[in-house]
Amino acid sequence: MLFTPAIIALFAGSLITSGLLVAAAGYGVQILRHWDLESGSELQLKLERQTYLVSTLVAYAFAFELLSLFLFIYTADNLHTFFVGAMCAAGSLNANPWGYPVIIFRMVNFLLAGLWLIVNYTDNKGYDYPLIRMKYALLLVIAPLIVAETVVQAKYFFGLEPEVITSCCGALFSSQGASVAADIIAFRQGPLELVFGVTMVLLLGLGVFVYRTGRGGYFFAAAAFLAFLVSMASFISFISIYIYELPTHHCPFCVLQREYFFIGYPYFLTLLGGAITGLGVGLLHPYRETRSLKGILPGIQQRLILFSLIFFVSFTAMAVLQIIFSNLTM
Numbered sequence: 596m597l598f599t600p601a602i603i604a605l606f607a608g609s610l611i612t613s614g615l616l617v618a619a620a621g622y623g624v625q626i627l628r629h630w631d632l633e634s635g636s637e638l639q640l641k642l643e644r645q646t647y648l649v650s651t652l653v654a655y656a657f658a659f660e661l662l663s664l665f666l667f668i669y670t671a672d673n674l675h676t677f678f679v680g681a682m683c684a685a686g687s688l689n690a691n692p693w694g695y696p697v698i699i700f701r702m703v704n705f706l707l708a709g710l711w712l713i714v715n716y717t718d719n720k721g722y723d724y725p726l727i728r729m730k731y732a733l734l735l736v737i738a739p740l741i742v743a744e745t746v747v748q749a750k751y752f753f754g755l756e757p758e759v760i761t762s763c764c765g766a767l768f769s770s771q772g773a774s775v776a777a778d779i780i781a782f783r784q785g786p787l788e789l790v791f792g793v794t795m796v797l798l799l800g801l802g803v804f805v806y807r808t809g810r811g812g813y814f815f816a817a818a819a820f821l822a823f824l825v826s827m828a829s830f831i832s833f834i835s836i837y838i839y840e841l842p843t844h845h846c847p848f849c850v851l852q853r854e855y856f857f858i859g860y861p862y863f864l865t866l867l868g869g870a871i872t873g874l875g876v877g878l879l880h881p882y883r884e885t886r887s888l889k890g891i892l893p894g895i896q897q898r899l900i901l902f903s904l905i906f907f908v909s910f911t912a913m914a915v916l917q918i919i920f921s922n923l924t925m
Contacts, residue, residue, distance in 0.1 A: 597677060597755045601670040606752060608663055609745040612656045613738075619653045620738040623731030632723055646727065650715055653734065657708035660741065664701045665860065667748075671698075672851050677757045684848040685764035693751035700744035702867075707737045709871035710878055717879055717895055721887035764846035768831065776831055780845050784833045784925070791829040795911050798822045798873075802904045805876070806897050812880030819873020819903050826866050826910060834862075834914045837921035862913060869906030872899045 622645065629638055671684035671694070678690050688694030711733055718726035768776050798818045805815045835845050838855060850859030876899045883892050 616738040660708040691754040713875040768845040816877025823870035840923040865910040873903035
């Protein structure tokens with residue numbers, strides 16, 4: 596295992612987060628089984644007293660989960676100097692079988708943690724805890740995934756050996772490989788550019804419609820998730836090559852380095868932010884008729900739509916400007 600301050604911070608933070616969420620999940624089971632706001636029982640009063648504290652602690656835990664994704668990526672990138680053949684985080688994550696599973700777990704949990712924070716914020720706006728059951732049901736789904744992430748991350752860190760020879764990103768992200776990334780890279784650039792443009796235009800149009808009418812929240816959420824997937828594929832396929840100004844360099848990790856002014860962070864932050872806020876619109880949509888949220892929820896959904904569109908439009912603008920001003924001509 597390699598010991599660095601960042602690894603120790605990630606490992607300790609993940610352990611604390613997992614422990615806190617497991618304890619909160621136990622409380623969530625009590626909520627799902629016994630919560631009854633009309634009851635004056637001692638148990639109900641106890642649950643009401645505890646719920647604010649538990650929700651606050653979980654919110655801080657999920658805030659750490661959001662920040663730690665970028666700390667993990669930054670750490671993985673810095674580790675590449677320890678491995679022969681690695682030039683960025685792509686090689687570091689390939690140093691043992693657990694690296695890429697960690698990044699997948701972290702991205703999934705990033706989205707779920709963001710959605711939980713949206714639900715928690717909305718629930719706190721209602722005077723009768725209108726989303727409390729859904730909030731803790733969602734927590735019961737997320738907690739095991741966070742624990743699994745912690746275990747897989749520990750296996751990754753404990754399994755790192757400096758003498759290991761790993762692959763560079765040029766080999767990992769090439770059309771000759773046998774992976775999803777290789778299939779994306781091998782896909783013709785022109786059709787994918789068209790799909791990317793059409794997806795963003797449809798998302799923008801649908802967002803304006805839902806913002807004005809309040810109808811179609813589920814469709815907007817689905818469109819936002821589709822835009823997230825298409826944008827990720829587009830970044831690997833054709834956006835990245837204009838950043839590197841090399842038609843064969845498709846790595847999504849080198850853009851996180853100083854050489855490229857850390858431009859990858861705003862790209863990925865806008866994508867993840869757009870996906871979370873877009874999905875949040877659909878997640879809250881079933882509760883528009885809830886009595887305590889009727890005057891609140893439409894405004895929250897409108898803000899989520901606005902933020903989602905801002906994030907995706909920002910991503911698109913950065914990509915288009917990069918293509919226009921790049922020295923690479925395709």
